[in-house]
Amino acid sequence: MVVNKYKIREQNESLILKGIIDHKNISRAELAVLTGLNKASVSSITKTLLDDGLIFETGIGNASTLGGRKPILLQFNPKAALILSFDIGVDYLKGTLAYLDGEAVVTIQKKRIVVSSETVIALLQQSIKELTVKTDSLIVGMCVAVHGVVNQNEIVFTPYYDLDTIDLHQKLSDHFEFPIFIENEANLAALGEYVFSLDSKTLVSLSIHSGIGAGIVDGGILRKGHFGEAGEIGHSILYPNGKKCPCGNRGCLEQYASNSVLYENLASIKGLEYVDSTIVQKLVESDDEKTAAALADNAFLLSIGINNILTVYDPEVVVINSSIYRNNPALLSMITTHLTSRFARNVQIQNSKLGSQATLFGGIALCCQNFLNIKELKLYSN
Ligand SMILES: [Zn+2]
Known part of the structure; x- marks a missing residue:
């Protein structure tokens, strides 16, 4: 194992590692071409990575067109740590x-x-x-x-x-x-979502539960703003002088479109003591009209929040992470229907594949x- 196992990895080593991760199977010669490093450096770095157990040698690749030995391929070992x-x-x-x-x-x-x-x-x-x-x-x-x-x-x-x-x-x-x-x-x-689920470079993920928060990723970097408060889309104002919010504003999006608010509204409409995602699903499956109307309303309000996200961040993909939306994919089409501005033309809106994890x-x-x-x-x- 390396002497200081928590030191920041040297840049060329990271470059080689990234080449191996992205290409799944790659030879040392191909790595040299890919990274612009000379063959001696590639050999030395891959030796360190092999010693650390971060990569392993696997299979034999194709010989180059000039003939010669068939190269050994390298693969990333995700079980190394x-x-x-x-x-x-x-x-x-x-x-x-x-x-x-x-x-x-x-x-x-x-x-x-x-x-x-x-x-x-x-x-x-x-x-x-x-x-x-x-x-x-x-x-x-x-x-x-x-x-x-x-x-x-x-x-x-x-x-x-x-x-x-x-x-x-x-x-x-x-x-x-x-x-x-x-x-x-x-x-x-x-x-x-960026690392484990999508191949996009820029994305915004909306987490909807008791509040509504957004995470913004650009090229693998979280865009958090100067004070760490970027993406607090739940506190963008939907209605001037609307409901009070703990943040100090009135009329914040999350006071109208969060899952908790949806549950409270449905409980009041249906005369139930409480509502959760399981009960919502039961109501949906029983073709309850009032539930359908409340969900459609939620999709409409959320589309306003998403419209605002598009104008500010211009992402390739907006991921919605909400149990309600995962269980009812038709709501996603409703949101898309409401996003009619020219800024929404190319963006992909989709449910999270990672869900609650x-x-x-x-x-x-x-x-x-x-x-x-x-x-x-x-x-x-x-
Ligand atoms: Zn607020």
Whole structure:
């Protein structure tokens, strides 16, 4: 193993690694052409990568047109290291120990728990213990997703729990030697889509649950803005002087189009004590007209938010991450129908393939980008 396993990988090494990852099978000669590095450098770097177990030799390629020996091909080894990824909500924790390609080794989920500045460290320590008890493989990073604004690992604002009152990054760094990242959950969901699900260069991912957040990725880099608050599309104003929002504005999109608001509205319309995604589905399946109208209304309001995203970020793809939209693909066509401006002509609107796991995948993606020192990292296999 390398002497300092957490040092930032040297640029040429990352270049070679990226060539191997992108091409699946590639020879040293092809790598030299691809990267512009000379053959001696390619040989030396690939030897280090082989020694570290990050790549392996596989099969024999075709001989060049000039004849000569058939070259040995190189392949990336995504099982060379492990990553810890957590998603911490107000009353739940989801965690995974996964390989570099996102394949989970162990996952845990704790529901109906109290997450606060008092409990979070012990909770994470216990969860890490549970996840790593059966492994002694190298862990190269850990990411913790929180529901709130995060700027450079500092939790700035968490409206629904008090994690913004402690330095979680420092407290965790005191306990563990591997690199640790704290990031907003919607940002991570977007990064998860970029690395593990889509081949697009720019994308916006909309995470819709109790609020509406967006993550913006451009060339593998999260666009978070100066204060870490870019993509807070749920707080764009839909109705001037509308409903009050905890952010200080009135009439914010998420006060009208979030899943929680949809559930509340349906509960009131149908005279039910509470509504969740399962109940929505039952209502949809029973062809309930009022439910259909509420969903159509939700799609219309959301299309206004998406229209605003298109004008500001001009992405190739907008990914919608919502259990309601995943269960009812017809809603997606409704949104597309409402997007009539010339700015919406070429954009692809689609449901998330990673679904409720997108944030955890995003944590793995962030650690993986850091460990390999590759921003434009694509690890999906299809
Ligand atoms: Zn707001």
